[in-house]
Amino acid sequence: MGGLLDSLPGEQRRLLRTARPGAELAARPMLATLSDRRDFSGDDDWVFERKLDGVRLLAVRDGERATVFSRSGRRLDDTYPEIVRALADQPRTDFTVDGEVVAFRRGRTDFGRLQQRMGLTRPEDIEAAGVAVTYYVFDLLRLEGADLTRLPLRTRKSLLRRALTYRPPLRMTPHRNEGGAELLAASCDRGWEGLIAKRADADYQPRRSRDWLKLKCSRGQEFVVGGFTEPAGSRVGLGALLIGYHQGGQLRYAGKVGTGFDRRSLLSLRARLDGLRVPDQPFGGRVAEPGARWVRPELVAQVDFTEWTRDGMLRHPRYLGLRDDKKPGDVVRERAAG
DNA sequence: TTCCGACAGTGGGGTCGCAAT
């Protein structure tokens, strides 16, 4: 075993530094920056990966031992024992990899399903949950005693492919070298989350970087504003808008949106909402939001979000603005569940 | 001078575990 690094050209070998196992974990994982960029036809060289909807996991193999860490540095060995086992069974005994743990439902990565595993550490609880996980690795930070983070991404990926043996629950994240725009369109059609675009020649930086771009499929639509919450702390105007849509002759609650505002929009929204105040909630069914203020459902807000949760609430909602061109009565749910 | 990255603060849904009711 070993000798993978001997195949590197001299100028890349000079980028290597010695690394103690786990030393890179004192730093943080490299994070992607949210981007609207869609044109990747320029001179710069990018690698595209499917955006996986799970939790980040860094794994360290040091001799006989394998250990996994969350993004914040928490040890998760008891949470994902089958991943630790898969890493401990690898022929190579000296590496650090970066990747994402996911759970599948109906062929798609499903964060909600993974959540049923995330907090569990007792083997019998994990067994009872019945949620199989897969560890998609996409980067190699350390190998054969060397810190690889200064090497270009393509080289790290090439080494990663050869360094590990891929059997469930361990997989290498597939990537493509071109066609980013087409790939993103196809991903969104399938109802996936989006893509991560990574600069092919970039090093691994333990922070949020523009060398990794998060390209998200947007699932925005209009919602009727039926109430709001009071601001807290240094916040002004309001905390969040309570929003919904029409279905079956009533206004159905779809959750809250509490980000995307600046000071001006918070204050002007509050002024308009105060003119619409009513004592009773306009939503059908009971909405349990302590301290909520209710308004006549006359304002229509444009809201972006990633997906509907199982309970029919919005995940990762953000406010984009008011739609004065839309009638509240026309606002319905635009996508089916899931 | 302008831009970028890091941090703090405020907001979201959901899960689990634990304490209070």
Next chain:
DNA sequence: ATTGCGACCCCACTATCGGAA
């Protein structure tokens, strides 16, 4: 038995500040 809370996960965004470009 139910409810509430905090701690984690995922995340959104604004505002600010200091240093790099």
